[in-house]
Amino acid sequence: MCDKKGVYNFNEIEKKWQDFWQENKTFKANDDSDKPKYYVLDMFPYPSGQGLHVGHPEGYTASDIVARYKRMKGFNVLHPIGWDAFGLPAEQYAIQTGTHPAETTKNNIDNMRKQIKSLGFSYDWDREINTTDPKYFKWTQWIFLKFFNSYFDEEQQKARPIDELVIPKGLSDQGKAEYIDDNRLAYEAEVAVNWCPELGTVLANEEVINGLSERGDHPVIRKPMRQWMLRITKYSERLLDGLDEVDWTDSIKKLQHDWIGKSTGAEVDFALDGFDEKIRVFTTRADTLFGATYMVMAPEHPLVDKITADSQKQAVEEYRRTASRKSDLDRTDLAKEKTGIATGAYAVNPVNGQKIPVWISDYVLISYGTGAIMAVPAHDDRDFEFANKFGLEIIQVVEPPSQQDKDAVAKGQLCFSGNGRAINSGKFNDLGTAEFKEKIASWLEENDLGKKAVNYKLRDWLFSRQRYWGEPFPLMHQKNGSIIPLTEDQLPLALPLVKDYKPAGSGEPPLSNAPDWVNVTLPDGSKAKRELNTMPQWAGSCWYYLRYIDPNNAEIFCDSEKEKYWMNVDLYIGGAEHAVLHLLYSRFWHKFLYDYGYVSTPEPFQKLINQGMILGTDGQKMSKSRGNVVNPDKVIADYGADSMRLYEMFMGPLEASKPWNMHGVEGVHRFLQRFWRVVIDEETGALSQSVQDVDADDETLRLLHKTIKKVGDDVENFGFNTAISAMMIFVNHLVKMQVKPKSAIEKFVLILAPFAPHIAEDIWQKLGCQTTLAYEPWPGYDPQFVKEAQFELAVQIKGKIKDKIVVDADATEEQIKEIALSSEKVIAAMGGKEPKKVIVIKSRLVNIVV
């Protein structure tokens, strides 16, 4: 084998073409082109020390096939890649070894870039970006400052400069400043965070598992800390509406829809017996007001202190202390029984003047609605459970439609939360649920007791992290507490060098270890301190797709003419794990930039595809501990990048999870090898003698055209596995032929090229073509050849196949019927009976009913 000159030497071929593409900048996207544009984007990777795993190339291969296909279809294609390079692992490594995260990151990027290049993806490498590059994060900081300097105009439903905010009259200077700060889209707030005393740091929700830290299993508690927040909730409605405009799967849309969690209902004020204050509640079931038998406030509710009776003070205090120590996870653990304590205070039900007790319980969340509820135990499962536990009154006010439920609910044995007919509700009796809601809302409004209201589950975005390896906030704090943002010419604000990457024990972030950087003298001689928090990893990925459009612009994050040409992203491929957060955050930033006219489209990503997970050979998720991780470098070394790409696509549908199988790689490798041998003489490396300039026979021509159609259609629909299967069928046909028509092979090479570009380029060259095939037009097909000349007609009697007859494709229904009925086998099978009904499906089958 080794002495033959012309064997399929994939290592050599792949290196040769990767070098060629790089030297010739084959895939450089042109900003100034008459061609229609196509922007195909991959979710950029975090450059980890582990390097690439086989999951990465799945999405990247799919997008690369589309990119290459679209180029051949005459599109000007933008297909970029970069690095989402801020993040915790490099920082942890720095804590352990003292290596600067920038160095670790650079090494990891160099390694992964090499790996990615070895797969032959058609990226425009001149547009490579890196979120940790100061030239990049300058603009992340710049966008943050825009948020800081903006407010949300409710009337226009859009962001506007903070200077244009109308400030209420009669405020003191301090009051004005506070009013402004309260309206900024980036604001500071004291919020409860996951604090891990053992690690001395704050953790993200995802890093807390069952109340313990993911790393090291240390206890995590809730602790209020000053944090930066982004007011994403102002965009709830627009983020919801925008989902109608994009071409995403229903399941992803639903995920985002539910995450935003819009619910419409009413706010109702309950007077407090003996106090001037009122308790305001939010409810979606104002029609059950007559059944409200008690109230519950969140333990953190500001009224609790005021209204608690002296006799309950101690118990209430203790309950609040316990609740505050619980993590969110503990609090939401359904397995736990409901807890709570009465405050000793009473509220008055506005519809009937009934005095009802006020309790506190941690099943009511301070962060949703008004932080207090009216409890209707007969018609709310949670209230039902609570009332039963503490012996509170249950009054039925809705009659269920089903007789069975009716009795159980009446006896107080069952809670019914569906719609029904109103009872025990005074003048509202007999109303249906929907109608009741309307009527009671108007009644509340007329009597100044409440109004219609909308609530969202979506919370403002906690945007600061107590970490080193992130974008510094471009802000300074003065002694008097006021905040001075940096000006645009002061950006980027780079990270300082520190000796110690650990957070200070007090919870001060690692940046406090760089006093020279932290302490600033302002032009007027006064002192200020820089913000010590950094931004979360999501920040850089919120807008990276815009930077690819204009990666080196020093004046603006993206030139608006170029933005208008390239946006929006036509196809976005990435993992489903980002279905909510990344995609929601970047849509939010995009809409914000849209408000200022920096981007021209309301949504960034038109079409979204989530590739499925690649599992280990054992069908389990790949992990180091299971020892089932497949190394892509090894696969490429053994079988080549083309085989790797082909196998990743051949495994199954792109969006499905599927297990890896090394024999499968061998299978597609054999396919490439077989094709190679069809065309190339293995002894000499020249074109095989059997490839000749002859006309293709009818069968070959039909198969070729059918294959061209099938592969093109499948690429358009992301059915890469079936496209490959069609190409295998074609090659199997070629193998059988003594003389192979060169013209057919030329066309076939072109459709293979997006999938296995190296071998295709090489064969293209051996066929005598001088230059790269990357911009050769995608071959067309002739519809007349796609149809078969004849087909095999299946003849069924009562749905069972009795005969198969070859029939001309242009036979009429009558002719087909006749042919079928005159078949000997059919006549025999009918046994002399007369056909009752004959169903003819053209070009498929005939079904005879007797």
Next chain:
RNA sequence: GCGAGCGUGGCGGAACUGGCAGACGCGCUAGAUUUAGGUUCUAGUACCCUUAGUGGUGUGGAGGUUCGACUCCUCUCGCUCGCACCA
């Protein structure tokens, strides 16, 4: 608990809009080439039965609609993934 998705040979998977289930690949069996293994090539391969047929059964299970169901409807079982007290 709620929501979404999925169940097809030994395995990964195909099957257009209700029209021949199992394309393509893996694996396996037999044969050819080879000193042998591997490679390559040829033939076969859903299951069951028998005298190998013009046979029976088959798309998680049970019903239904239809001339005809992997496909549509109802119920049910199993798996996977989200969400998880949002009033």
